[in-house]
Amino acid sequence: MxxxxxxxxxxxxxxxxxxxxxxxxxxxxxxxxxxxxxxxxxxxxxxxxxxxxxxxxxxxxxxxxxxxxxxxxxSELTVDVKGEVKHPGVYQLKAGSRIYDAIQKAGGMTAEADSKSVNLAQKLADEAVVYVAKIGEGGADVTSGTAEASSQAAASRSAQSDLINLNTATEAELQTITGIGQKRAQDIIAYRESNGGFKSVDDLKNVSGIGDKTLEKLKEYVTVD
Structure with a gap:
């Protein structure tokens, strides 16, 4: 008009x-x-x-x-909705939308979804990843690309000492870490399989796309024990 x-x-x-x-x-x-x-x-x-x-x-x-x-x-943002939702995929929403809006856009949660794995009231940022875990799936969280989400994820893992093991983690578990999307998770698993596992967390630098700065951010979330 x-x-x-x-x-x-x-x-x-x-x-x-x-x-x-x-x-x-x-x-x-x-x-x-x-x-x-x-x-x-x-x-x-x-x-x-x-x-x-x-x-x-x-x-x-x-x-x-x-x-x-x-x-x-x-005034719009694009998010990637994964995990236990009826229609996983990339969706466009209005700026200021919440995780609840993104999940509804993806058809809602499945019957096996763990609703406690996400904060439905949390605001979304552009290029966010929303991962809804399955009931019984450990280490689930939301990677939203916001400072608030990163802080919440770090505090939760620190309190529970629930670090992600690079040598045993699934693709879905790796994606719960802030800064790791589907492609990077696949690259980590490919490196692990090709080299007989990670000897130390510093070996992440050998994975394509991970430099010193990214490694420093990932260290607080992962382990090789």
Whole structure:
């Protein structure tokens, strides 16, 4: 609706500019027809100014439209919903949505889902991963990409001494760690199988995409015991 209004305003401005230019040119020819000296350069310059003004206005309108589209884009976020939901997948939600909204978008939890594994009231961030654990599945948490989620996950694991064992963890368990998505979890398991397991946590640096900074963040969540 907003774009249609902008288009109509733009058309109106262009029409008014062209109409004014036409009136100036008509006046020029009338002056010439009456035999009076015509200020040709002034009329031409004024007409050109009107046309340029219309073009400039058109450019401003296009810029405003682009800003509107950017604003609409920033009002949405994309999340990846995994685990015990009826329709796992990537979904778009409004900014400010909660984990509850993401799970509902994915069709809700399955009968085997552990509702305690997620904080339904937690706000989502763009590129978040929502993982709903199965009943009896240990180490489940939500990787939302927010500082709050990271802090909660760290505090929970510290209290329970529930570190993820790199040599025995499943793909789903690895994805409960902040900073590890599906691709990285698969790469960790592939390295483990190819090299006979991890000798130390520092071996994570040998996994594609994991550098020193990422390793430091992962150390508080994993072990090789």
């Amino acid at each position: 907003l774009e249609e209004i902008i288009e109509k305003i733009k058309e109106y401005k262009l029409f008014a500019g062209l109409a004014l230019a036409g009136l100036l040119l008509a006046g020029f020819f009338l002056i010439r027809g009456s035999g009076e000296p015509a200020p040709e350069k002034q009329v031409s310059a004024l007409a050109q100014e009107v046309i340029q003004s219309s073009a400039s206005s058109d450019q401003i309108d296009r810029t405003e439209q682009s800003e509107v589209r950017d604003s609409e884009s920033s």
